[in-house]
Amino acid sequence: MKINLLPIVHLVLAMVAAPLLSGIINRTKAIMAGRRGQPILQAYHDLFKLLRKGAVYSRTTSSLFRLGPIVNLAAIITGLLLVPFAGCPGFIAFDGDLVVLAYLLGLARFFVVSAALDTGSSFEGMGASREVMFSILVEPTLFLGLFSLSRLSHSLSLSGILYASGVTGWIIGAPALVAGTLFVLYLAENSRIPFDDPLTHLELTMIHEVMVLDHSGPDFGLVLYGSALKLWLFGALFVGVFSPDLTEAGVWIREGYALAGMVLLPIAVGIVESSMARLRLLKVPQLLVGAGALSLLATILVLG
Amino acid sequence: MMILAIILIPACAGLASFVTRQNIVRRIVLIVTAIMHLALTAAMWLQGPDPIMNGWLQLDALGLVFLSIVSCLFMAAAVYGVSYLARELPGTRPDFQESDLFVNEPEAVFIGCLLLFLSTMTLVTCSHNFVVLWVAVEATTLSSAPLIYFHRHHRSLEATWKYLLICSVGIALALLGTFFLAFAAAGKEAGGVPLVVGELIARASSLRLPFIKVAFLFMLVGYGTKMGLAPMHSWLPDAHSEAPSVVSALLSGALLNCAFLGILRVVQVLNGAGAGDFARDLLLVFGLLSVVVATVFIVAQLDFKRMLAYSSIEHMGILAVGVGLGGLGSFGALLHAVNHSLAKGMLFLVAGNILARYHTKSIQMITGVSHELPVSAMLWMAGLVAITGTPPFGLFQSELTIIRAAFDSGHLLAAVVLLAALGIITAVCLFSIAAFFKLIKIEVAD
Amino acid sequence: MHGIVSVIVVSIIITDFLLLSAGWLKSAIRIVAVQGLALGLLPLFVHQDGLSFRLTAIAILVIMLKGIVFPRLLMRSLREMNTVRTITYYVGPMASLLVGIAVLSSSLWWGYVLPLPDQTGYRLAIPMVFFTIVTGLFLIVSRRQALMQIIGYLALENGVYTFGVFFAQSESMLIEIGILLDVFVGVYIMGVMVFHISREFDNIEAGQLSTLKDWFQNRKELAGKDPES
Numbered sequence: 002m003k004i005n006l007l008p009i010v011h012l013v014l015a016m017v018a019a020p021l022l023s024g025i026i027n028r029t030k031a032i033m034a035g036r037r038g039q040p041i042l043q044a045y046h047d048l049f050k051l052l053r054k055g056a057v058y059s060r061t062t063s064s065l066f067r068l069g070p071i072v073n074l075a076a077i078i079t080g081l082l083l084v085p086f087a088g089c090p091g092f093i094a095f096d097g098d099l100v101v102l103a104y105l106l107g108l109a110r111f112f113v114v115s116a117a118l119d120t121g122s123s124f125e126g127m128g129a130s131r132e133v134m135f136s137i138l139v140e141p142t143l144f145l146g147l148f149s150l151s152r153l154s155h156s157l158s159l160s161g162i163l164y165a166s167g168v169t170g171w172i173i174g175a176p177a178l179v180a181g182t183l184f185v186l187y188l189a190e191n192s193r194i195p196f197d198d199p200l201t202h203l204e205l206t207m208i209h210e211v212m213v214l215d216h217s218g219p220d221f222g223l224v225l226y227g228s229a230l231k232l233w234l235f236g237a238l239f240v241g242v243f244s245p246d247l248t249e250a251g252v253w254i255r256e257g258y259a260l261a262g263m264v265l266l267p268i269a270v271g272i273v274e275s276s277m278a279r280l281r282l283l284k285v286p287q288l289l290v291g292a293g294a295l296s297l298l299a300t301i302l303v304l305g
Numbered sequence: 306m307m308i309l310a311i312i313l314i315p316a317c318a319g320l321a322s323f324v325t326r327q328n329i330v331r332r333i334v335l336i337v338t339a340i341m342h343l344a345l346t347a348a349m350w351l352q353g354p355d356p357i358m359n360g361w362l363q364l365d366a367l368g369l370v371f372l373s374i375v376s377c378l379f380m381a382a383a384v385y386g387v388s389y390l391a392r393e394l395p396g397t398r399p400d401f402q403e404s405d406l407f408v409n410e411p412e413a414v415f416i417g418c419l420l421l422f423l424s425t426m427t428l429v430t431c432s433h434n435f436v437v438l439w440v441a442v443e444a445t446t447l448s449s450a451p452l453i454y455f456h457r458h459h460r461s462l463e464a465t466w467k468y469l470l471i472c473s474v475g476i477a478l479a480l481l482g483t484f485f486l487a488f489a490a491a492g493k494e495a496g497g498v499p500l501v502v503g504e505l506i507a508r509a510s511s512l513r514l515p516f517i518k519v520a521f522l523f524m525l526v527g528y529g530t531k532m533g534l535a536p537m538h539s540w541l542p543d544a545h546s547e548a549p550s551v552v553s554a555l556l557s558g559a560l561l562n563c564a565f566l567g568i569l570r571v572v573q574v575l576n577g578a579g580a581g582d583f584a585r586d587l588l589l590v591f592g593l594l595s596v597v598v599a600t601v602f603i604v605a606q607l608d609f610k611r612m613l614a615y616s617s618i619e620h621m622g623i624l625a626v627g628v629g630l631g632g633l634g635s636f637g638a639l640l641h642a643v644n645h646s647l648a649k650g651m652l653f654l655v656a657g658n659i660l661a662r663y664h665t666k667s668i669q670m671i672t673g674v675s676h677e678l679p680v681s682a683m684l685w686m687a688g689l690v691a692i693t694g695t696p697p698f699g700l701f702q703s704e705l706t707i708i709r710a711a712f713d714s715g716h717l718l719a720a721v722v723l724l725a726a727l728g729i730i731t732a733v734c735l736f737s738i739a740a741f742f743k744l745i746k747i748e749v750a751d
Numbered sequence: 752m753h754g755i756v757s758v759i760v761v762s763i764i765i766t767d768f769l770l771l772s773a774g775w776l777k778s779a780i781r782i783v784a785v786q787g788l789a790l791g792l793l794p795l796f797v798h799q800d801g802l803s804f805r806l807t808a809i810a811i812l813v814i815m816l817k818g819i820v821f822p823r824l825l826m827r828s829l830r831e832m833n834t835v836r837t838i839t840y841y842v843g844p845m846a847s848l849l850v851g852i853a854v855l856s857s858s859l860w861w862g863y864v865l866p867l868p869d870q871t872g873y874r875l876a877i878p879m880v881f882f883t884i885v886t887g888l889f890l891i892v893s894r895r896q897a898l899m900q901i902i903g904y905l906a907l908e909n910g911v912y913t914f915g916v917f918f919a920q921s922e923s924m925l926i927e928i929g930i931l932l933d934v935f936v937g938v939y940i941m942g943v944m945v946f947h948i949s950r951e952f953d954n955i956e957a958g959q960l961s962t963l964k965d966w967f968q969n970r971k972e973l974a975g976k977d978p979e980s
């Protein structure tokens with residue numbers, strides 16, 4: 002009975018603990034800057050505050066505007082169902098679910114972008130076009146990385162791909178490259194420095210923030226919650242690739258390892274964010290193409 | 306023993322020139338070394354020298370032909386060079402083309418590098434080991450680069466930079482080809498075959514054939530860069546037009562041939578291994594491409610030294626086509642090498658005379674040569690007529706041989722392309738002769 | 752052993768990508784230094800007849816030459832030449848990266864075509880060699896500055912030398928000759944020529960090393976000049 006409950010436990014854990022991750026990132030950045038910073042639970046306070054507020058809708062928007070955050074959240078939660086955690090397969094697992102995951106992320110992005118374009122404001126449109134341009138470069142990279150891992154582990158399901166490589170596997174070769182690529186994607190998809198500065202208040206320099214500028218109240222709460230879940234999702238992917246072979250270890254060791262990874266990753270992101278500035282917009286595609294070249298290299302290593 | 310002497314004497318003389326103080330002494334050393342080199346070469350015609358260093362250095366008939374060309378040209382260049390250097394003014398002076406001030410390279414460096422250049426070219430002709438051959442060709446690049454940079458202004462700097470960079474890239478590719486050859490030679494036999502031409506031909510059956518072909522491809526591209534085959538020829542017009550005429554004569558007449566010798570050695574190995582057709586096809590392609598490219602670019606040249614440089618590219622293309630046809634064509638190609646070197650060397654030296662008198666390289670601006678420099682004018686006209694392959698000069702015979710070989714072996718396209726190219730170039734040269742003697746006037750159209 | 756060689760080969764490929772997308776001259780110099788270091792370690796792990804004194808000496812020599820001496824020379828040339836610190840392109844970094852990806856894919860094809868026997872056991876050796884060589888050639892062609900042309904040439908040499916280490920160890924002196932090529936051309940080009948270039952031009956770009964052209968490339972300027980003057 003316990004084995005069947007684990008995926009549900011992981012799902013509940015994800016939905017409850019996801020907003021912690023952005024808190025950890027902000028705390029790390031504050032500590033590195035010498036401040037005390039926000040409380041780690043700040044994101045929860047923000048969510049509850051937003052849920053209590055009312056929403057304001059512009060007259061130029063249509064129902065697509067209200068649909069955007071909802072579909073975004075729904076798609077990401079559905080994606081969470083597919084991702085394995087701590088060596089345990091996801092809530093739903095089938096052959097080819099990595100493609101479904103990529104497309105679910107694309108669906109979420111599509112609706113966010115459509116909601117942004119629906120406002121008719123030029124700022125949102127600018128953010129939408131930048132977001133879409135980066136996603137063109139991000140998606141093949143993600144596909145190539147996951148494909149090379151699936152070749153390596155001879156499985157077409159995420160639950161078979163992640164947590165499958167042995168220790169000798171991840172020191173060198175394809176999994177290491179894919180892990181590097183996934184870290185870059187983690188930063189890109191979650192709009193972290195060096196791709197996007199979450200703290201900027203200048204609309205012209207925003208990418209993701211400006212797309213959701215017009216959402217308010219519960220809608221914005223859904224957007225924030227969706228971003229938090231996306232952080233957890235990508236974090237689970239990265240930890241899955243980066244983990245050694247733990248099939249013999251006990252349940253608590255596996256859980257502990259996964260949770261430690263999920264906590265360490267935001268700390269690493271915080272350190273990266275504190276040490277770099279955001280890249281010039283012209284350089285971002287270069288970095289993404291470079292990540293794409295890395296995952297191509299990983300694919301080459303695995304083929305043949 | 307004789308081989309060592311003929312390589313080391315110029316080398317030591319060159320090193321000695323770097324440290325001697327007086328110009329007179331250096332020039333005497335230059336002439337004496339040239340005479341000794343010529344004498345040794347003549348002696349080698351009488352009695353072939355023994356191979357040394359395990360067969361790595363030996364002089365066969367092919368090498369002897371090229372060595373003789375180098376030696377004769379160097380003798381002429383040395384005599385010319387001494388009087389050329391005597392007329393060069395020391396210190397800074399304005400450049401005739403752009404009125405910038407420039408200074409000459411120290412004569413020690415010039416004469417020293419000239420002698421080292423002779424020594425390395427001799428080494429190329431004597432080497433039968435592919436590694437030594439490669440080192441020698443590389444050394445010719447390094448020793449001839451300062452020669453191009455004799456007049457130290459930015460144009461010759463640019464020419465030297467292009468020469469050095471492009472030829473070094475070619476040499477690196479030739480090294481890759483040599484590595485492939487080594488890999489092919491480390492074949493089925495234990496311990497492999499040494500990279501000596503004779504050995505490789507003798508034991509050709511134990512070489513890995515696909516790698517010999519790849520090796521040939523890389524070495525063709527690599528040494529072809531030094532030879533001036535299109536499309537690797539872009540350094541040639543600049544280097545030949547900016548270098549002093551002595552150096553241009555040696556580059557055109559001697560260095561290109563030495564690079565060609567490198568290619569010929571690999572072709573010998575390929576013939577021995579039974580892949581001769583592959584080599585010949587590639588040589589035909591590169592040769593015809595060079596001829597066509599040279600023809601296109603030579604049509605509207607206004608600078609007579611560049612014109613001569615493109616003519617060198619064309620003749621190198623003809624050499625490649627000759628060897629690419631095989632049989633009678635190879636004979637024609639070697640004859641052509643000798644003829645071309647002598648004619649081109651003379652043309653460049655006469656061009657030096659004209660340049661020294663008129664201080665301009667533009668064909669348009671030179672008038673009245675037959676009055677000012679009657680002997681040079683006659684030689685220039687004779688040289689241009691010769692270089693286009695008109696009888697009774699030797700180039701006619703060699704080109705006729707090659708074209709006949711093309712028709713005989715059924716390469717009709719090659720023959721037609723050659724004839725067309727030669728026809729166009731003859732027309733161009735006749736035009737420029739006429740312009741020189743002010744029979745017609747050339748104008749630049751907008 | 753096999754694993755370490757794979758790591759080295761993969762890192763050399765990564766350095767090629769980094770070279771193609773570099774934006775600053777200094778970072779390009781550092782990347783090519785790292786490439787040289789990685790190469791220098793190769794003979795220690797790729798040997799058909801066992802690690803010999805010769806191979807160790809070669810490794811140490813190459814590490815010093817490519818990892819320390821040449822980058823120092825290049826940095827010094829960079830300081831002496833009064834040039835902009837960014838790399839100026841004929842083909843931009845994005846396009847270069849895409850070209851690099853295409854070249855790597857076709858190098859794989861080369862690796863399948865050339866039936867090099869598995870005495871080496873490293874599938875990626877030939878693709879890496881060709882990729883490095885073509886990267887070097889591409890850098891020479893697509894970058895404006897003379898210094899980047901030198902760096903491209905160094906990458907080309909790295910590729911050729913790596914091929915020698917993998918496949919031509921048995922032939923005596925061949926790898927040493929390759930190193931000799933490095934020394935001569937490197938010292939010559941970098942030391943001597945760059946010194947002359949820096950003295951001759953105030954602001955150096957290989958774009959300025961392009962005044963020598965055929966007349967029809969210059970005809971706009973020529974039309975203005977009176978030929979009889």
